[in-house]
Amino acid sequence: MPALQSRFQRPAKYARLLVDSRLTIYDSRMTLRVDPEKNEIRALRSVMDWRGKRVLEIGCGDGRLTLRLAGLGATVHATDPKSEAIAKARKFLSGRFAGKVRYRVAQAERVGYADGSFDAVVFAWSL
Amino acid sequence: MVHALLEAHRVLKPGGILLDLRPATVHRRVGITEDDDYRLLWVMREKFDDDHAADRAVEQVTREGKFRSDVRARLPCFRVMDTIEEFREWLTDFVARNEHENHDWLVRRLERKLGASPVKTKIVVSAPLVLRVLRKPGGATLSNVA
Numbered sequence: 001m002p003a004l005q006s007r008f009q010r011p012a013k014y015a016r017l018l019v020d021s022r023l024t025i026y027d028s029r030m031t032l033r034v035d036p037e038k039n040e041i042r043a044l045r046s047v048m049d050w051r052g053k054r055v056l057e058i059g060c061g062d063g064r065l066t067l068r069l070a071g072l073g074a075t076v077h078a079t080d081p082k083s084e085a086i087a088k089a090r091k092f093l094s095g096r097f098a099g100k101v102r103y104r105v106a107q108a109e110r111v112g113y114a115d116g117s118f119d120a121v122v123f124a125w126s127l
Numbered sequence: 128m129v130h131a132l133l134e135a136h137r138v139l140k141p142g143g144i145l146l147d148l149r150p151a152t153v154h155r156r157v158g159i160t161e162d163d164d165y166r167l168l169w170v171m172r173e174k175f176d177d178d179h180a181a182d183r184a185v186e187q188v189t190r191e192g193k194f195r196s197d198v199r200a201r202l203p204c205f206r207v208m209d210t211i212e213e214f215r216e217w218l219t220d221f222v223a224r225n226e227h228e229n230h231d232w233l234v235r236r237l238e239r240k241l242g243a244s245p246v247k248t249k250i251v252v253s254a255p256l257v258l259r260v261l262r263k264p265g266g267a268t269l270s271n272v273a
Contacts, residue, residue, distance in 0.1 A: 043202070043258065047144070047146060047198070047258075047260055048144060056135075056138060058131065058134075058135065108130075108131035108134065109130040109131055109134050110134065111134055111138060113138045114138070115137055115138065116137075116138070116139065116140045116141065117138055117140070118138050118139055118140065118143060119139075119140055119143050119144075120139075120143055120144045120145070120146065121135040121138065121139055121143070121144075121145045121146070122145075122146045122148070123131075123135070123145070123146065123147045123148070123149075124146070124148045124149075125148065125149055125150070127128055127131065127132075127147050127149065127181045127184070127185070
């Protein structure tokens with residue numbers, strides 16, 4: 001996407017951190033359109049080494065970011081108050097991440113996990 | 128929102144981090160690209176009441192010492208769409224979420240632009256994002272924090 005790179009991204013200090021998590025479709029074609037240079041992955045990597053970390057995502061929606069976090073090596077527990085969203089997220093959970101992702105219907109104010117049990121908590125468009 | 132942050136604080140290990148990723152409180156811009164040229168067509172007017180409330184909640188828990196602010200970055204974000212159908216889908220969702228008035232006229236305007244252009248035209252919705260990293264005090268520091 002040379003036009004966008006030249007017009008917007010080249011001078012941007014945080015160009016590596018291009019993210020859009022409002023995506024609700026999982027196919028790879030859509031993912032490429034929204035994050036053409038995999039900047040979302042770079043942004044997450046720049047924050048922390050996720051390998052082996054236990055992560056809670058609050059307000060996961062249909063789980064797009066959840067899968068990205070799992071792809072970075074984290075074990076992800078993801079919650080959302082909407083049961084439809086969790087059902088959709090479970091539907092899209094591939095075998096590759098089945099052992100690394102757990103979904104749960106829960107309110108953000110009471111997630112139902114033990115004290116001090118996570119290395120990181122993520123709110124993506126959910127606070 | 129404060130209660131959600133306090134719940135996050137409760138389940139985090141000492142030294143653990145909280146990531147808050149949200150659109151910045153600026154209005155989304157809709158434009159088109161043709162070859163290497165970009166043209167702004169419209170600025171979507173949004174309400175930011177919820178975002179401001181979230182900011183206040185973050186400030187409160189930070190002020191109370193529950194978290195320490197580690198990183199705050201403003202990031203560019205572009206959503207690129209190849210077809211008017213994709214834009215219509217995005218717009219429908221946007222209008223519903225922001226309780227906006229109907230923007231069918233914008234769809235028609237884009238249709239005209241796309242139809243009249245001799246070169247490949249893409250629709251671009253741009254809005255910066257804010258990434259904030261907060262750390263729960265105490266414990267060992269996790270690696271690689273920017």
